[in-house]
Amino acid sequence: xxxxxxxxxxxxxxxxxxxxxxxxxxxxxxxxxxxxxxxxxxxxxxxxxxxxxxxxxxxxxxxxxxxxxxxxxxxxxxxxxxxxxxxxxxxxxxxxxxxxxxxxxxxxxxxxxxxxxxxxxxxxxxxxxxxxxxxxxxxxxxxxxxxxxxxxxxxx
Amino acid sequence: xxxxxxxxxxxxxxxxxxxxxxxxxxxxxxxxxxxxxxxxxxxxxxxxxxxxxxxxxxxxxxxxxxxxxxxxxxxxxxxxxxxxxxxxxxxxxxxxxxxxxxxxxxxxxxxxxxxxxxxxxxxxxxxxxxxxxxxxxxxxxxxxxxxxxxxxxxxxxxxxxxxxxxxxxxxxxxxxxxxxxxxxxxxxxxxxxxxxxxxxxxxxxxxxxxxxxxxxxxxxxxxxxxxxxxxxxxxxxxxxxxxxxxxxxxxxxxxxxxxxxxxxxxxxxxxxxxxxxxxxxxxxxxxxxxxxxxxxxxxxxxxxxxxxxxxxxxxxxxxxxxxxxxxxxxxxxxxxxxxxxxxxxxxxxxxxxxxxxxxxxxxxxxxxxxxxxxxxxxxxxxxxxxxxxxxxxxxxxxxxxxxxxxxxxxxxxxxxxxxxxxxxxxxxxxxxxxxxxxxxxxxxxxxxxxxxxxxxxxxxxxxxxxxxxxxxxxxxxxxxxxxxxxxxxxxxxxxxxxx
Numbered sequence: 068x069x070x071x072x073x074x075x076x077x078x079x080x081x082x083x084x085x086x087x088x089x090x091x092x093x094x095x096x097x098x099x100x101x102x103x104x105x106x107x108x109x110x111x112x113x114x115x116x117x118x119x120x121x122x123x124x125x126x127x128x129x130x131x132x133x134x135x136x137x138x139x140x141x142x143x144x145x146x147x148x149x150x151x152x153x154x155x156x157x158x159x160x161x162x163x164x165x166x167x168x169x170x171x172x173x174x175x176x177x178x179x180x181x182x183x184x185x186x187x188x189x190x191x192x193x194x195x196x197x198x199x200x201x202x203x204x205x206x207x208x209x210x211x212x213x214x215x216x217x218x219x220x221x222x223x
Numbered sequence: 224x225x226x227x228x229x230x231x232x233x234x235x236x237x238x239x240x241x242x243x244x245x246x247x248x249x250x251x252x253x254x255x256x257x258x259x260x261x262x263x264x265x266x267x268x269x270x271x272x273x274x275x276x277x278x279x280x281x282x283x284x285x286x287x288x289x290x291x292x293x294x295x296x297x298x299x300x301x302x303x304x305x306x307x308x309x310x311x312x313x314x315x316x317x318x319x320x321x322x323x324x325x326x327x328x329x330x331x332x333x334x335x336x337x338x339x340x341x342x343x344x345x346x347x348x349x350x351x352x353x354x355x356x357x358x359x360x361x362x363x364x365x366x367x368x369x370x371x372x373x374x375x376x377x378x379x380x381x382x383x384x385x386x387x388x389x390x391x392x393x394x395x396x397x398x399x400x401x402x403x404x405x406x407x408x409x410x411x412x413x414x415x416x417x418x419x420x421x422x423x424x425x426x427x428x429x430x431x432x433x434x435x436x437x438x439x440x441x442x443x444x445x446x447x448x449x450x451x452x453x454x455x456x457x458x459x460x461x462x463x464x465x466x467x468x469x470x471x472x473x474x475x476x477x478x479x480x481x482x483x484x485x486x487x488x489x490x491x492x493x494x495x496x497x498x499x500x501x502x503x504x505x506x507x508x509x510x511x512x513x514x515x516x517x518x519x520x521x522x523x524x525x526x527x528x529x530x531x532x533x534x535x536x537x538x539x540x541x542x543x544x545x546x547x548x549x550x551x552x553x554x555x556x557x558x559x560x561x562x563x564x565x566x567x568x569x570x571x572x573x574x575x576x577x578x579x580x581x582x583x584x585x586x587x588x589x590x591x592x593x594x595x596x597x598x599x600x601x602x603x604x605x606x607x608x609x610x611x612x613x614x615x616x617x618x619x620x621x622x623x624x625x626x627x628x629x630x631x632x633x634x635x636x637x638x639x640x641x642x643x644x645x646x647x648x649x650x651x652x653x654x655x656x657x658x659x660x661x662x663x664x665x666x667x668x669x670x671x672x673x674x675x676x677x678x679x680x681x682x683x684x685x686x687x688x689x690x691x692x693x694x695x696x697x698x699x700x701x702x703x704x705x706x707x708x709x710x711x712x713x714x715x716x717x718x719x720x721x722x
Contacts, residue, residue, distance in 0.1 A: 080654050084398070099413075105679045106684070119401075122394050144447065151443040162625070162641075177621065178618035186612075186613065200622065204622055
């Protein structure tokens, strides 16, 4: 149980936000906190940074005390998390490709990838969705609305 | 300008052909967004906001607000036909609405939802028209300490009501305050938390944060919670969408209950339409002659929550327009939109921007009628939207989000930031941290810090200025009291244990 509590979401989140609070407080304390003309740029961040540390510790403490009473929570949905993670990585990768391939090709590839590997559609359906959505966006945003989007080496 | 003169002016603005068109576009888009599970009004408004930069502020706010209240109409459709709420505010409608649909009364349930939405929505708008001007006059006496106290109170209420855990709500709020600090300090030009990145010197743009934590997060969550859905059939023909006399008679108190409860809850920051619909349903059931039938498909179980979540709109717009304090994530985006267009929401908005203020109020009356006309005969058509495959819909949302983020400053860096905020929002959703306090902290943080520092400059660093003025002291005491409310049951239990 001691091992599992350290892998608990609230404990990890509390540790991360406590670290963030420490970073905010330490960084902001180096700036002017209170000068002769009133509060400086560090005043407000120091205040909420300390509050963040305290609240994060309370969150961790609550989880430790609650764990004595509740045996286990609902199991974590790893399959769902994996689908979301793959989607996010694909989205970020398509963004990174935009300066090279341009928005339309990157977006078409993203749609194709999600159709094939996340929604597990046949190649024909995923390919059609990828091509049609890229062409649709081009017609609406480039041709009709004249919206400026990242252009690649091919000029669009 | 008194209320009637203001409304007359507002109608002359709202009835201009272009504004009528944008009102219709907003209501139509809102209905679609409400119908589609996994895409909410906050995400849609955030995605579309950059595309309204070239519009006039009046047309822009009319359209975006149309999406806000239109989604509440549309949300009932999925609740009734799918047993899956299109919006969080339509969760309660599932209980009796879906049961009515299973009994073959889907048309009547949809009709009752539309009629209740219209009646309660109209009540909320009338109450907004009457109450907003005196509140704005009162707020004119506010100075920096009062504004700081008001924002503190607004954030306290939001955090209290935003989620199951007060601690998590407060942490989300503080992270929002940190995010808004990133950039150059307005008073001293000190760069704060920029990690040496020149791209961050101008701060994080609200649009990037909002689109990321709402739109991208919704898509990721929807993909993670992959669910199969089956749509119940909608009866064809307009007559089949009208409830019968017995059903309407059963709903008469629910219409009034939904209107009043929805409006009052709407005024409270953070309470939101979801809470309004739950409370209204609870009241309806508590005072019903046959409470045991609730949950089996009673029409008043649809009318009360649907009315409440629509009356909430009028209430929620009062603090937004008269005090500049948004009560939730969607109104925070509307506030940001107004600021981007150069309109300052607050007590002076009525006099400084009468076209925007009264034009918006008048458009609510018009939009409510439009939605009734749209929703009754066109429900079978809207229901077809539910058949759009997710492998097409989700990439489309990604595409529109990217366009929204890129149009802020024309930088791919912003799209990468968007992906980052999408991941943050998804992590928060998985760990049950509410997102609304983060967004509100981000929106209000800058103004809150400015008000606090100006107050302390006025008093030469003396914090007692915040509690020596009666209005600010009252609001701060109330804010602290609100934060201690959840601890009361624990104290009571400890006391009982001790005795």
